[in-house]
Amino acid sequence: MIKKHNELEEVTQAMKQVKERRMYERYQAVYLHLKGTSMTEIAGILNRCRMTVSSYIHAYESGGLTALQRKYSSGAPTRLTKQQQQQLKHIIANSIPHEVGFTSKYNWTLELIAAYVEREWSHRYSLPGISKVLERLGLS
Numbered sequence: 001m002i003k004k005h006n007e008l009e010e011v012t013q014a015m016k017q018v019k020e021r022r023m024y025e026r027y028q029a030v031y032l033h034l035k036g037t038s039m040t041e042i043a044g045i046l047n048r049c050r051m052t053v054s055s056y057i058h059a060y061e062s063g064g065l066t067a068l069q070r071k072y073s074s075g076a077p078t079r080l081t082k083q084q085q086q087q088l089k090h091i092i093a094n095s096i097p098h099e100v101g102f103t104s105k106y107n108w109t110l111e112l113i114a115a116y117v118e119r120e121w122s123h124r125y126s127l128p129g130i131s132k133v134l135e136r137l138g139l140s
Contacts (some may be wrong), residue, residue: 079123
C-alpha cells in the first residue's frame with residue numbers, strides 16, 4: 001500500500017513538471033492504472049488504442065518513469081552526403097548566388113538553395129525540407 005502511494009506521488013509530480021503533452025499522456029495512463037482503472041477505460045479516456053496504453057504500462061512496470069521517455073527516430077537518411085553538405089555550407093557562407101550561376105541574385109533564399117541543390121546533385125527539396133537541411137548545417 002505504501003509502495004503504491006509512493007508510486008502515485010512520483011507519477012503525480014512527473015505530471016506536474018512535464019511540459020510535453022505526449023509525455024503527460026503517458027504519465028496519466030500510468031497514474032490511472034495505479035488508481036485501478038482498466039486499460040480499456042484508460043484507452044477511452046486518452047483516445048488511444050488499448051495496445052498503446054498497454055505498452056506504456058508495461059514499460060513503466062519494467063523500467064519505471066524513465067522507461068516512458070520517448071525514443072526519437074533518426075528519420076530517413078539524408079539525401080546529401082557529408083561531403084555535399086559541407087560543400088553546400090561552404091558555398092552559402094562564402095559565395096553569393098550570382099557567383100554560382102544565378103544571374104542578378106545577390107542573396108541566398110530557400111528557393112535559390114533548393115534550386116542549387118537540385119542543379120548540382122539532382123535532389124529536389126521542398127522549402128521546409130531545405131530549411132531543415134540548413135538547420136542541421138548550423139545555418140539560419
